[in-house]
Amino acid sequence: MALVDSGGQAVAECVVVDARRHGELLAQGIAAVLGDAGVDRRDLGAVVVGLGPGPFTGLRVGIVTAATLGDALCIPAYGICSLDGLGAGERVAMTDARRREIYWARYDTDGTRVSGPHVSKPGDVIEQLRGVPVVGFGAQVHAEALVGLDVRPEPKYPSAPALVERAVALLGSVPEPLVPMYLRRPDAEQPGPPKRVTA
Amino acid sequence: MTGDEPLVLGIETSCDETGVGIVRGTTLLADAIASSVDAHARFGGVVPEVASRAHLEAMVPTVHRALETAGVRLSDLDAIAVTSGPGLVGALLVGVAAAKSYALALDVPLYGVNHLAAHVAVDVLEHGPIPEPCIAMLVSGGHSSLLLVDDVTRALQPLGQTIDDAAGEAFDKVARLLGLGFPGGPVVDRLARDGDAAAIAFPRAKPKGTYDVSFSGLKTAVARWVEAHEGEVPVADVCASFQEAVVDVLTSKALEACRDTGVEHLLIGGGVAANSRLRALAQERCDAAGVRLRVPRPGLCTDNGAMVAALGSRLVAAGVPASAMDLPADSSMPVTEVVNR
Numbered sequence: 001m002a003l004v005d006s007g008g009q010a011v012a013e014c015v016v017v018d019a020r021r022h023g024e025l026l027a028q029g030i031a032a033v034l035g036d037a038g039v040d041r042r043d044l045g046a047v048v049v050g051l052g053p054g055p056f057t058g059l060r061v062g063i064v065t066a067a068t069l070g071d072a073l074c075i076p077a078y079g080i081c082s083l084d085g086l087g088a089g090e091r092v093a094m095t096d097a098r099r100r101e102i103y104w105a106r107y108d109t110d111g112t113r114v115s116g117p118h119v120s121k122p123g124d125v126i127e128q129l130r131g132v133p134v135v136g137f138g139a140q141v142h143a144e145a146l147v148g149l150d151v152r153p154e155p156k157y158p159s160a161p162a163l164v165e166r167a168v169a170l171l172g173s174v175p176e177p178l179v180p181m182y183l184r185r186p187d188a189e190q191p192g193p194p195k196r197v198t199a
Numbered sequence: 200m201t202g203d204e205p206l207v208l209g210i211e212t213s214c215d216e217t218g219v220g221i222v223r224g225t226t227l228l229a230d231a232i233a234s235s236v237d238a239h240a241r242f243g244g245v246v247p248e249v250a251s252r253a254h255l256e257a258m259v260p261t262v263h264r265a266l267e268t269a270g271v272r273l274s275d276l277d278a279i280a281v282t283s284g285p286g287l288v289g290a291l292l293v294g295v296a297a298a299k300s301y302a303l304a305l306d307v308p309l310y311g312v313n314h315l316a317a318h319v320a321v322d323v324l325e326h327g328p329i330p331e332p333c334i335a336m337l338v339s340g341g342h343s344s345l346l347l348v349d350d351v352t353r354a355l356q357p358l359g360q361t362i363d364d365a366a367g368e369a370f371d372k373v374a375r376l377l378g379l380g381f382p383g384g385p386v387v388d389r390l391a392r393d394g395d396a397a398a399i400a401f402p403r404a405k406p407k408g409t410y411d412v413s414f415s416g417l418k419t420a421v422a423r424w425v426e427a428h429e430g431e432v433p434v435a436d437v438c439a440s441f442q443e444a445v446v447d448v449l450t451s452k453a454l455e456a457c458r459d460t461g462v463e464h465l466l467i468g469g470g471v472a473a474n475s476r477l478r479a480l481a482q483e484r485c486d487a488a489g490v491r492l493r494v495p496r497p498g499l500c501t502d503n504g505a506m507v508a509a510l511g512s513r514l515v516a517a518g519v520p521a522s523a524m525d526l527p528a529d530s531s532m533p534v535t536e537v538v539n540r
Contacts, residue, residue, distance in 0.1 A: 027299035028524040041304055056248065060255045061296040068297045070257050072273055072304030116525045157233045180255065186248035190241055194376045197422040 001029045002160035003037045006045070008168065010161040012037035017157065022058040026065050046075050048167040050082030050158055052181035053103040053117050054095065063178050070175075078167045079178040081105065083117050085158035085166060087135035094138035095158075100145075103183065104129075119183040122146050122184045205277040205515040207264070208301070209508025210258075213286025213314050214341060215250045217240060217257040218306055220505030221269040227324040230271035230498070230505040240381045244341075247287045254293040263299075263502065274362030276307055280511025283311030283522070283539040284532025286341070291528035297298035301522060308521035310511045311539035313355075313532055314502075315344060315442045318468035320351050320497045320513055321506035324430065330464035330491070334358070336453045338477075339469035339502075340382070343449070345410045345456050346534060348466070351510065351518040355534045358456050358471050359410025364447055366471045369414035373421050387438045388474050396440030396476075399424060401444040403451075410452050417444055446477040450484050455458035458492045466493045474495030514538060 002013040014029040014036075034041055049066035052059045063079070070077030083105040084106075086093035094104040097119050104125070105116030118125070122145035134149050136158040206222035209219035215236055221229040234251035239245045244285060266272065281298030295311065300308045302309035304408055327458060335346045335355070343361035364372070367384055374383025379390070401420050405412040421441050425432055465485055471477060472494055485492040499505060514537075522540050 023296060024525045024527050026296065027303055030300075031303055039221055041306075056251070057292060060251060061287070064255055064258055064293050064296045064401050065300045067259050068262075068300040071262070072301050130511050180252075182252075186246055186252065187240050188246040188249060191243045194422070196426060197419050199424045 001026065001033050002164065003033045003192040004161055004164040008165065011039075013083065013160065015160075019055055019058055025136060026061055029067070030065070039106060041073060044073055044075055046167070046171055047077040048164045049077060049079055049178065050085060050119045050162075050163055051079040051178065052082050053119060053183045056083055056097070056180075056182060059180050059182075063180055067178050073194060074182065076175045077174050077178060080160045080166045081113065081117055081181060082163070083136075085162035087155055088162070091128050092132050092134045092135055094136040095124070095140040096141040100142075102142055104138070116181065117181055129186045205512050206271060206275055207278045207280055207511040207515060208262070208276050208506045209300050209317075209318070209504045209506070209511050210279070211314070211502055211504045212254045212290050213282045213284070214273060214290060215245045215253070216502040217261050218502055218504030219265040220503060220508040221271065222324065222505060222508035224512060225323050225327070225504050225509070226297045227509075228267040228271065228500055231261045231268060232503055232504055236382060243381050243416040245287070247289050249300050250287060251289040251293060254290055254506065258293060258297050260262070263492045273301070273305060276305055278308045278310060278511055278515050279305070279311050279522070280310040280507045280514070282314045282317065282507055284314065284529035285457045285527055286530060288528050288530040291530065295526060295528045303524065308515070309526065310514050310517040310519075311522040311526040312507060312514070313534060313537050313539075314512050315346070315356055315534050316537045317506040317510040319348055319355070319466060320510035321503070322466055322493050322501050323497060323513065324505060324509050325495045326493050329466070330459075331491070332462050333464035333466050334453060334456045334460065335464050335466045335468065336449060337469040338366040338449060338467070338471035340371060341365055341387065342469060343378045343412055344416070345452060346380065347456075347460060347462070349396070352356055352513050352519055352537060354537060359412065359452060360440055362411050362413050362529050363415035364418060364450060366414060367469070369418050369445060370471070372418050373438075374423050375481075376425060377432070378398055378439060379434075384471060384474060387442055388476065388510070390435050391439035391442045391476065392431070394435030394437070395505045396439040396443035398433065398436035399440040400429075401440050403444050403448050405448055405451055410456055412448050412452055414448075415483070419505065433526050442474070442476050444476065445464065446480045449477065453481070454484050454490065456489050457488065463489070464491050468495060468500055470501045473499040508535075
């Protein structure tokens with residue numbers, strides 16, 4: 001999480017890489033960032049949140065936090081594709097989708113997203129990603145399946161200030177509903193008929 | 200805050216209902232619910248990911264429905280309470296994150312509360328102060344617990360619980376094998392009214408020396424009986440006989456606990472407490488034993504936000520310290536813990 005002033009400068013930031021603890025850490029981090037910057041919560045002008053793609057549970061924690069914060073403070077909450085906050089310029093931004101898959105999106109030279117976000121098996125997309133710098137920890141997790149690509153060591157994760165930067169153009173507009181980019185349907189299968197209990 | 204009448208908003212997302220309730224003191228002002236039950240029906244049970252997605256969509260709109268009904272603004276609130284466990288962790292987290300964010304933005308205390316304690320506390324809204332001590336029987340699709348309640352703001356003492364299926368789960372499973380759809384409780388209750396509860400002698404597990412119960416064997420016995428039956432299955436008789444076995448076991452154990460502890464009040468809550476036969480038999484047996492029975496109206500027995508707000512209000516009034524901002528969702532929160540800190 002980060003607090004960014006009207007000039008686009010990050011005045012406080014708090015980063016913890018722990019995909020299992022968003023529920024515990026996020027609200028506390030927001031309070032800490034406000035405290036560090038000496039900013040009253042009522043002075044906030046907007047909230048920006050990553051809409052994913054990413055692990056569903058953490059994604060929902062972020063989105064519901066942004067939605068309710070915006071609601072309670074009567075300020076707009078803008079959603080941005082999380083991959084848009086990973087790197088800059090021409091690139092492929094890639095995060096780990098687990099299940100041997102990647103989330104990825106492709107950006108042109110002026111940083112505009114031209115493809116994605118997608119969820120794919122690395123082997124299915126490797127050909128179309130050749131020759132473009134690949135950023136994000138997902139590329140390192142799946143390095144063996146991505147041999148031959150131009151994988152850069154940094155940046156690894158989407159950053160909150162970068163998401164805010166992408167949202168600047170939206171400030172003042174009526175925010176779109178915060179719809180998570182799940183990209184996958186829930187795992188649930190319709191059951192067959194009940195099993196017999198007698199032989 | 201008007202004297203000792205705190206205005207509390209309660210959020211409940213432990214399973215498939217997004218519930219937001221608003222309580223002033225012990226007065227219910229609003230109880231808004233968005234249920235995702237229809238989305239689960241074709242899967243024959245609650246799918247956690249489907250429930251979590253629905254909670255996220257429903258959260259802010261449900262809060263606003265509650266505020267409108269109550270005729271209050273967010274800035275009027277004195278505290279936020281939320282179910283922090285037990286329940287489905289992904290579902291709980293949506294409510295917990297929302298509650299934290301409201302508490303932070305409004306600068307009011309946050310209470311992460313136990314779902315089962317909230318099922319007990321809700322009756323204050325309908326029948327006044329909770330009689331303490333009392334025996335509480337909480338029966339739903341996820342729980343079948345017998346508890347001794349000395350002070351609902353402090354701790355609940357577990358006396359017994361199901362060792363396998365929850366009572367509501369047994370209703371769902373029997374409904375499924377009879378092809379009656381999901382959820383099973385309401386439809387079995389309705390069909391049982393036209394059936395003979397003595398038609399089939401289904402087994403009743405009442406182990407001695409424990410307040411634990413078991414419904415897995417009963418469920419299998421119903422399946423065996425239905426499979427062995429030739430010709431058209433007498434659905435109403437099966438429903439009535441099965442239901443009678445469940446409510447017989449539950450009420451026997453509850454009254455046994457009252458007798459053994461000398462406690463004169465029994466409180467029943469949870470979704471299965473909406474069952475008409477359970478309510479009737481519990482009343483009959485309590486009357487015979489000189490025990491005073493309290494059961495909230497069905498809408499307050501099933502999961503809802505009002506129960507969370509009701510408990511939150513009690514906690515504020517009792518001066519119980521609030522939860523911290525790093526409050527976790529605890530899917531297996533013990534019933535001995537009323538507030539998570």
